[in-house]
Amino acid sequence: MIDGLVGGRLYGEAQIGTGQNGKRYVTCKVRATTNDGDTIFVNVIAFDDEVQTALLALSDAESVALSGALTPKVWTDKNGLTKPAMDMVAHRVMTAHQERRKGDA
DSSP: OEEEEEEEOOOOOEEEEEEETTOOEEEEEEEETTTTSEEEEEEEEEEEEHHHHHHOOOTTTTTEEEEEEEEEEEETTTSSSSEEEEEEEEEEEEEHHHHHHHHHH
């Protein structure tokens, strides 16, 4: 596990799920761009209520920054090419929605 910070854009919509223990979680994908212009997809899961609420308030392609535990992965696309990816258990989130609300207060 690596503590990390990821900034990017939501890819699709965040989804609500329920674990076997009955506890709710939220999953989403974040599309992040590396310094050399490549794209990495970060598969995010959030158990914290505040992080879940923030992710569910976002629409496709909105900017988001997340911190949490990262696990590097690889996946194979439909052409057989190996691509990097990350899994993240998100502990904190920052969005433009949150910043606007702070500025309004």
